[in-house]
Amino acid sequence: MATNGEESGPRKSTSNGRSSAVDSALGALSIDDESMVVPIATHGDLVLQVEHEIAGSSAHASFRVSASALKQSSRYFERLLQSGRFGEGVRVEALHRTLKEQYRSMDKVPVGELPVIKVQDVGRTSAIKSLTSLCADLLHILHGQDIQTNPLVANLANLSIVADRFDALHFVGAHVARKxxxxxxxxxxxxxxxxALSEEKVRQRLLVAVMLDHRPWIERYSARLIIKGWVGREADLSTPLWWDLPSRIEEELAYRRECVLETIQSIQSYFLGLYTSRERRCKLGYDSSAQCDSYQLGEMIRFFIRNGTLKLQGGVIENDEPSEQFTGDATVLLESLRHVPEYQIDRHHSHCGIRTQILPLLDLLGECLLRVGICGDCWTDSRAQYAWMDAKRPLLWTRQAFSLRGQGHANHHADLRAMYTATDRDWGQ
Incomplete structure (x- = not known):
């Protein structure tokens, strides 16, 4: 980033009344350029020129702004325009002194003679229709002014991205909350x-929530992404930022999704382990209980295979590709397991199968699934202690020691995380 040109040579009068020092330092705007400058601050003392690549073409926008307003609302401009820190700040300050000597007041300076700061790239926005409108909304907010209408979520998402580019999220977030x-x-x-919200719209809302610190949306829409399976893809830097959520949100969502699927699968593995062990499950008859267990195991395996949640594979030689991870809705997956029938080997053996045992576990997981989203308060205030991906995995989780009721806020999160991230789980009573 730089101003147009460098100050050099003695100050001499020019034909239009401006000094050659000003012309050299600013690279005077043409009349057409001057007419396109959007007056954010009518008596502003700076012109901000923004360039941004959109869909392979370059867009430009220019604004008359107040340097002091930008410095107060944006840490980026505070650092950039700080006297003595960067060349831009030194040159702008020098040019302001020169212009004040000539005009006595910056209010009187024509826009074509003001210092110009150029900014390239406003961040990973979508293919916006108007760079001018987007940047104007941000600059109006940074100058303490209202924008014309209540923005749509997509516009707020793009606005948040540009605000982040200029390190002004705190100011924009306060404005959005106040309005x-x-x-x-x-x-x-x-x-x-x-x-009916699409994945993109959900992601836009979550990005807005994270960047502008709207915590109710963080939990609601992070849970939606985890449950729906709308996470875990490779990042594409050519896409808008909501497709690659910042602050490690994307990684946390992908990890939680993996933990959810692993936990659901562990219920299936638990029952398969019970019925392949030497412990007899059926207690209803000495002569027939072993046959009942074998029958239940066979019907259970057949149900899981037909349900698409189990794949049998030979162990003598590796000859199959690894199974692809389930990509659908986790609630649909849970519901599919509810359809397991109550198999009976004969009329004397009722309730010997897994249906009466698995339904309470699926009820518990269904309730836990509603709490799988990222808690905005804990993520913001104590992320190191709260994040799943940074936590040490418990070796064993037991259902007997777990309760969703009567827990403090932090303990509730810790117990839920332990269930989902455990290396092994015991689903027995």
């Missing part, structure tokens, strides 16, 4: 529309 934009969006979103 209650997100509460308004919630109020206008019906239950039917909420269910």
């Amino acid at each position: 209650k934009f997100l509460r308004t969006i919630d109020g206008k979103t019906t239950a039917k529309a909420e269910v």
Whole structure:
């Protein structure tokens, strides 16, 4: 980033009344350029030129702004324009002194004679229709002004990305909270529309929530991404930022999704282990109980294979590719396991199968699944202690020691994490 040109040579009068020092330092704007400068601050003392690549083509926008307002609301501009720290700040300060000598007040300086700061790239936004509108919304907020209308979620997501680029999320977040934009969006979103949200729209909401610190949305939409399986893909830097969520959110979501699937699968493994062990499960008849156990094991294996949750593979030689991870809705996966029939080897053997045993476990997992999202408070305030991906995995989790009720906030999260991340799980009573 740089201003247009360098200050050099003695100050001499020019034909239009400006000094050659100003012309040399600024590279005067043409009349056409001047007419395209958007006045954010009518009497601003700086021109901000923004360039951004959109879909392979370059877009440009220019704004008359207040340097002091930018420095107060953006850490990026505070550092950039700080006197004596970077060349831009030194040159802008020198040019302001020169212009004040000529005009006495910066309010009187024509836009074409103001210092110009150029900024390239506003971040990983989507293919926006108007760079001018997007940057104008941000600059209006940074100058303490209201924007014209309540923005859509996609616009807020792009606005957050640009605010992050200029290290002004704290200021924009405070403005969005004060204007209650997100509460308004919630109020206008019906239950039917909420269910129908696409992955991209959910990701946009989560990005806004993370960047602008709207914690209710963090838990709600992170859970949605985990449950739906909308995580775990390779990052593509050419896509908008919501497809590669920052602050390690993307990694945490992918890890939680993997833990959820592993936990569901552990229930299946638990029952297979019970019925392949030497311990007799059926107690209803001395002569027939062994046959009942074998029958139940066979029917159980057949159900899991037909359900797509089990694959038999020979152990003599490795000749198959690893199975692909389930990519669908975790609630649908749980529901499919509920369809296991109550198999009976004969009329004397009722409730010998796994149906009556597995349904309470599926109920428990269904309730736990509602709590799998990232808690915004804990993620923001105590991430090191809260994040799943950084936690040491327990060697064994037991159902007997687990309860969803009567727990403090932190202990509730810790117990839930232990269940999902354990190396081994005992689902017995």
